[in-house]
Amino acid sequence: xxxxxxxxxxxxxxxxxxxxxxxxxxxxxxxxxxxxxxxxxxxxxxxxxxxxxxxxxxxxxxxxxxxxxxxxxxxxxxxxxxxxxxxxxxxxxxxxxxxxxxxxxxxxxxxxxxxxxxxxxxxxxxxxxxxxxxxxxxxxxxxxxxxxxxxxxxxxxxxxxxxxxxxxxxxxxxxxxxxxxxxxxxxxxxxxxxxxxxxxxxxxxxxxxxxxxxxxxxxxxxxxxxxxxxxxxxxxxxxxxxxxxxxxxxxxxxxxxxxxxxxxxxxxxxxxxxxxxxxxxxxxxxxxxxxxxxxxxxxxxxxxxxxxxxxxxxxxxxxxxxxxxxxxxxxxxxxxxxxxxxx
Amino acid sequence: xxxxxxxxxxxxxxxxxxxxxxxxxxxxxxxxxxxxxxxxxxxxxxxxxxxxxxxxxxxxxxxxxxxxxxxxxxxxxxxxxxxxxxxxxxxxxxxxxxxxxxxxxxxxxxxxxxxxxxxxxxxxxxxxxxxxxxxxxxxxxxxxxxxxxxxxxxxxxxxxxxxxxxxxxxxxxxxxxxxxxxxxxxxxxxxxxxxxxxxxxxxxxxxxxxxxxxxxxxxxxxxxxxxxxxxxxxxxxxxxxxxxxxxxxxxxxxxxxxxxxxxxxxxxxxxxxxxxxxxxxxxxxxxxxxxxxxxxxxxxxxxxxxxxxxxxxxxxxxxxxxxxxxxxxxxxxxxxxxxxxxx
DNA sequence: CTGAAAGCGCTAACAA
DNA sequence: TTGTTAGCGCTTTCAG
Numbered sequence: 001x002x003x004x005x006x007x008x009x010x011x012x013x014x015x016x017x018x019x020x021x022x023x024x025x026x027x028x029x030x031x032x033x034x035x036x037x038x039x040x041x042x043x044x045x046x047x048x049x050x051x052x053x054x055x056x057x058x059x060x061x062x063x064x065x066x067x068x069x070x071x072x073x074x075x076x077x078x079x080x081x082x083x084x085x086x087x088x089x090x091x092x093x094x095x096x097x098x099x100x101x102x103x104x105x106x107x108x109x110x111x112x113x114x115x116x117x118x119x120x121x122x123x124x125x126x127x128x129x130x131x132x133x134x135x136x137x138x139x140x141x142x143x144x145x146x147x148x149x150x151x152x153x154x155x156x157x158x159x160x161x162x163x164x165x166x167x168x169x170x171x172x173x174x175x176x177x178x179x180x181x182x183x184x185x186x187x188x189x190x191x192x193x194x195x196x197x198x199x200x201x202x203x204x205x206x207x208x209x210x211x212x213x214x215x216x217x218x219x220x221x222x223x224x225x226x227x228x229x230x231x232x233x234x235x236x237x238x239x240x241x242x243x244x245x246x247x248x249x250x251x252x253x254x255x256x257x258x259x260x261x262x263x264x265x266x267x268x269x270x271x272x273x274x275x276x277x278x279x280x281x282x283x284x285x286x287x288x289x290x291x292x293x294x295x296x297x298x299x300x301x302x303x304x305x306x307x308x309x310x311x312x313x314x315x316x317x318x319x320x321x322x323x324x325x326x327x328x329x330x331x332x333x334x335x336x337x338x339x340x341x342x343x
Numbered sequence: 344x345x346x347x348x349x350x351x352x353x354x355x356x357x358x359x360x361x362x363x364x365x366x367x368x369x370x371x372x373x374x375x376x377x378x379x380x381x382x383x384x385x386x387x388x389x390x391x392x393x394x395x396x397x398x399x400x401x402x403x404x405x406x407x408x409x410x411x412x413x414x415x416x417x418x419x420x421x422x423x424x425x426x427x428x429x430x431x432x433x434x435x436x437x438x439x440x441x442x443x444x445x446x447x448x449x450x451x452x453x454x455x456x457x458x459x460x461x462x463x464x465x466x467x468x469x470x471x472x473x474x475x476x477x478x479x480x481x482x483x484x485x486x487x488x489x490x491x492x493x494x495x496x497x498x499x500x501x502x503x504x505x506x507x508x509x510x511x512x513x514x515x516x517x518x519x520x521x522x523x524x525x526x527x528x529x530x531x532x533x534x535x536x537x538x539x540x541x542x543x544x545x546x547x548x549x550x551x552x553x554x555x556x557x558x559x560x561x562x563x564x565x566x567x568x569x570x571x572x573x574x575x576x577x578x579x580x581x582x583x584x585x586x587x588x589x590x591x592x593x594x595x596x597x598x599x600x601x602x603x604x605x606x607x608x609x610x611x612x613x614x615x616x617x618x619x620x621x622x623x624x625x626x627x628x629x630x631x632x633x634x635x636x637x638x639x640x641x642x643x644x645x646x647x648x649x650x651x652x653x654x655x656x657x658x659x660x661x662x663x664x665x666x667x668x669x670x671x672x673x674x675x676x677x678x679x680x681x682x683x684x685x686x
Numbered sequence: 687c688t689g690a691a692a693g694c695g696c697t698a699a700c701a702a
Numbered sequence: 703t704t705g706t707t708a709g710c711g712c713t714t715t716c717a718g
Contacts, residue, residue, distance in 0.1 A: 024705040061695035079428040283626045367689040404711035
């Protein structure tokens with residue numbers, strides 16, 4: 001019958017499948033959702049019909065009905081270095097295995113954007129949130145106000161601490177790193193960093209302080225602005241001192257990048273003039289001159305744990321008390337601390 | 344009335360809003376969706392009601408009704424370096440401005456996973472796909488088979504080329520990079536890379552060949568396996584030759600990382616013994632000894648363009664012929680090529 | 687300009 | 703075991 005050809009054939013629905021398999025709608029649904037309430041034979045028929053039509057179930061419709069979207073939001077400041085990227089991949093891996101999609105949202109560390117993004121995610125009926133909180137304060141209050149959603153924080157904790165979180169042992173690890181420098185005989189160890197307000201940074205500073213104090217050394221702590229060049233300026237200041245530091249503990253990836261830049265542009269000899277130990281690895285860290293000694297975070301595992309906890313919350317145990325995981329770090333000794341690495 | 348307190352109060356729906364504002368359901372809908380088919384006064388009342396209830400519209404339900412999910416899928420092999428991360432952020436930026444969510448899926452460059460992920464996305468009723476095709480072949484055939492979805496490829500083209508794509512001028516840029524080396528007087532220039540089968544790699548090889556041929560030089564082209572160490576091995580082979588290359592053109596980020604590693608572990612002097620020009624920048628590239636000269640891709644712009652094109656397809660112009668954008672690259676001259684950078 | 691009603695594709699209760 | 707039906711929350715006719 002020409003002249004009235006179907007212009008677009010819409011995606012097949014469950015009704016189509018049921019019709020083709022010559023069963024009722026409900027039966028088709030049951031057959032495909034793998035529940036054993038349907039005879040082996042009809043299930044086969046339904047499955048074949050679905051196959052032939054290329055049927056794909058509409059998760060939107062399903063979600064509307066069962067009030068689960070099968071999606072969770074991952075809210076992070078950005079994907080700067082490999083660290084966050086790996087956290088995300090780790091989380092996605094376990095979410096996917098549980099048949100969850102994840103929607104990633106970036107906040108640039110801005111609380112306002114964070115709130116917007118969370119609203120956005122809520123409108124899309126996500127079942128839970130994995131978040132690196134930007135400000136600690138109102139952001140997640142907002143979440144909990146709007147909806148009773150499972151939330152787990154990672155990397156940074158949530159101040160309103162009724163939520164789960166997955167962190168690393170920042171303080172302890174920082175202490176170990178600094179103590180390694182002390183073990184090399186350094187008496188004046190500078191600590192440099194940015195973003196003082198972040199919890200992780202504070203913890204690492206505490207670790208530094210603790211190590212320094214235990215050893216009876218003078219603290220040389222400088223938290224500078226994150227602007228380009230302020231790290232380099234601080235290094236110049238240190239070098240100009242009568243009693244300059246002989247080693248540096250760099251407090252996160254971004255800082256380390258700037259330290260390395262400063263070292264390179266000033267041809268500072270490492271570790272002779274200044275030894276260096278970093279919190280967080282950097283890409284190419286193993287291939288610098290000398291290779292970077294770093295306290296490295298188990299990024300992928302952080303993401304996995306966070307996702308696992310979120311799934312647990314989603315699947316029922318909403319009332320258990322908040323859990324706060326603290327993962328261990330790996331201290332990777334390469335050359336910049338003064339050790340001669342055994343290749 | 345104690346004893347029967349609402350255990351959980353579900354999220355407010357449009358019905359709640361309508362009731363509170365004392366209007367019909369339809370009116371409430373129209374008022375909130377900003378259509379001008381409602382009196383200024385009632386709109387105000389509805390908006391106030393929505394505000395008071397903390398109403399957030401259910402995008403799942405809306406999507407089911409209007410057959411638009413407001414989500415697009417971004418399908419990429421992985422977030423290795425900063426390149427892909429920036430592409431994604433660029434794309435997200437323009438998608439968000441158009442009120443689209445994006446769902447990111449990773450494929451590890453595996454066609455089978457790619458198909459799975461695409462099916463997954465289709466079940467979630469995405470409105471379009473942004474993809475870095477893994478294999479060129481069947482993956483997207485699959486897509487088009489299952490559904491008539493707008494698709495735009497970036498970074499790598501789609502072989503079945505009825506789709507839009509956003510690429511960069513790989514061949515031309517590679518030629519420019521190699522010619523720069525020739526300009527430094529090099530007569531034997533090695534080209535090293537991995538992943539021969541990728542379109543981008545082939546284009547860059549063509550560019551290398553073209554430059555070499557134009558200059559009447561001997562081609563020294565080696566595509567090695569992506570295994571760790573095979574790049575280093577090739578460099579050793581070159582160095583052992585009677586007439587070793589005096590410069591290297593490294594074909595992508597992963598290769599460059601390995602080249603840098605090999606240079607470092609063998610204490611090869613750059614650019615004296617071997618000059619280096621890379622396709623793709625690496626993190627820390629400016630801070631290596633010497634800083635890396637690189638042909639860098641406009642990552643963010645790639646993502647933005649791809650997203651823009653996708654939106655255009657979604658919003659109507661489904662029938663226009665496939666567009667193939669080719670963006671320009673920036674040649675960033677630092678030290679590794681033999682130039683003395685003007686700091 | 688507004689209200690009532692239909693229906694998007696699915697699952698879950700209820701009958702048969 | 704299976705078919706029928708109601709309804710998730712929304713938009714969009716269609717009357718008024």
